[in-house]
Amino acid sequence: MASQIKDKIKNIRELKNYTQNYLADQLGISQAAYSKIEKGITDLSFNKLEEIAVILEVNLEDILHFETDLFLNNNSEIVMTEAKNNNDLVQNLYKDKIILLEKLLNKTDLELKRYRDKFGIF
Template sequence: MLIGDKIKSVRELKNYTQEYIAGQLGITQAGYSKIEKGKTSVSLDKLQQLALIMELPIENIINFDSQHYLIQSRIVEKGTVANSHNSFELVTRLYEDKIALLEKLLGKTDRELQFYKEKCAMR
């Protein structure tokens, strides 16, 4: 698996859009897309920035293996003990990050809904 594929997989697991990551990196979405497609090399600096944005150690991005992730996900779903402690931690962290992001989005949606309810009530 190429580094661009790994970056894309982690980004998708974290529910981040290409636009969001590109904005955080200060580049265009098209430029970021080239990174994921392997058309542009990823510098160590950019990789460090990506790790910060995704709130993961660089090693987790570099060593990411989607097949291993899927196997570990199935192990987690079945409630059995994972063979690799680091992979289990990565899976756990990605799920926790995904849940936290969804909770933030839900909170934002609730606040927007309340705002519009109040706005409609004023009319």
């Protein structure tokens, strides 16, 4: 069964590590109003969908064709089954997420080092 657009937007947003607050701010609406978009409570106009695509840095077609099922196998490895049209998109989103997580880890390591230097513990 194909995902609904609201689910596709949410999945892409999460893969980009964007919060609902961030998208709401970019759209000029409240977080609660944005949440209603992802829940399917608020109907999404074509113009609003185009705005969301720009904020997510993807093409409108990428959102419309986004289909992926993620699950963990016994070795806790991510296994993906994807539609043909979004293979590159999914790979790029995961690369972006890995880069962001590596930056966060490096920043955390730096802060931990500063803490150790200041307080002389660990």
